[in-house]
Amino acid sequence: NLRSDVKYVTGWNFAGMTNDFMAYCNLIYLGMLSSRIPIVPPFVPELGHLAQGSLNTDFSEFFDLSRLRESLNYPVLEWSQVKKAAYAGSEFDLENVVEEPIGCWTNMKPFSDSHQVQQTNLPDFLKLDVSYTSTPRSAKLNEWNDAHTSFLGLSSIMYPTGHAKALSEKTSVPSYSPHQNLSLVPDDHLTCFDNLYFTAGHDTYEWEKDYSPVWTLVGKHMRFTKKVEDIAMFYLRKVFGVERNEDIPPFISVHVRRSDFSWKKCLELTKKEECFLPLSAYATQIGHVQAELRSLNSPYPDGTHILVTSDEKDPNWWAQVRERGWYFIDHGGEKTSEVHGKWYPSIIDAYVQSQGVAFVGTGLSTMSLVAARRVQYWNNGPSRMVELN
Secondary structure (H helix, E strand, O other), X not given: OOOXXXXXXXXXXXXXXXXXXXXXXXXXXXXXXXXXXXXEOOEOOOOOOOOOOOOOEXXXXXXXXXXXXXHHOOOOEEHHHOOOOOOOOOOOOOOOOOXXXXXEEEOHHHHOOOOOOOOOOHHHHOOEEEEEEEOOHHHEOOOOOOOOEEHHHHHHOOOHHHHHHHHOOOOOOXXXXXXXXXXXXXXXXXEEEOOOOOEEOOOOOHHHOOOOHHHHHOHHHOOEOHHHHHHHHHHHHHHHOOOOOOOOOOEEEEEEOOOOOOOOOHHHOOOHHHHOOOHHHHHHHHHHHHHXXXXXXXXXXXXXXXXXXXXXXXXXXXXXXXXXXOEEOOHHHHOHHHHHOOOHHHHHHHHHHHOOXXXXXXXXXXXXXXXXXXXXXXXXXXXXXXXXX
């Protein structure tokens, strides 16, 4: 379904919903920079992350691509518009879908610590048999030993001169594809990369910076769909006990990343709870954003409700949250996954986080990072992070 007079660019998923979101925003920005139409992959459940066991789901299920296209005045496609596959909710006849060979660039093999191509089942899902060629060193963001590539460096190899120069390097030897054993140079019509999460314009982990071009030009325009908004608002009304025709009371949103985010070496401890930062650390930062709200003459200072989101499953921990008078959506009790699908607890939490008049999150968590950006830019609200020691 690709037009012969247009060029395209795509990339694969990387390590969880928020990282996928960031990588796909990077993809869209790279497409704009290189005058190519980006093809956004679906969200793919990853081992060890939320939504494990769910189906690959279109990006537009959760984020309003129509609104984004209008805001950017630029075309953006999804893989479900290009190639048939078993997307969640789709009714494609897959019997005659053939596997297609393609050559792609790998940013991870030459530059990551593992020196391996990004591992994902997305090419198999899309029935793509991929032969990978290492991205040239000229595409690196810096000379450090890390996986970061630059937008301009990657964009350059999508133009004729840069493409030819990249393929002339000694390291540019295509691997053999896993199924048909084909060695293919990177496709010029549909350029593909194994990983765009570690791509930036000026600094490593650039999403953390207020000058991030991807957030400024793409991410801040990426709004949730009406479906996500309606579902999340239903739960917020239930949590705060308000009717459909009443306003949701203002609240400070909090994200407490637990599971794999401990602040001490847990193997040296006997009590699991000692591995994680206590709720009092979040209470301290809540106090700081409340003080900032007062200094900004906000109408929502001390009396604002506190609404907590977390990946924690232990009911005893949630009981401590309740004891503090803080609110939360009980996804287990509400059976959110069973009713709406396994992606929805995470996406509802992301929406809820974005609605705060202020935000407190967990340092190093990309979910907290993106939530803070949304509160800052959408609501003009302050944010703080509880830093892991």
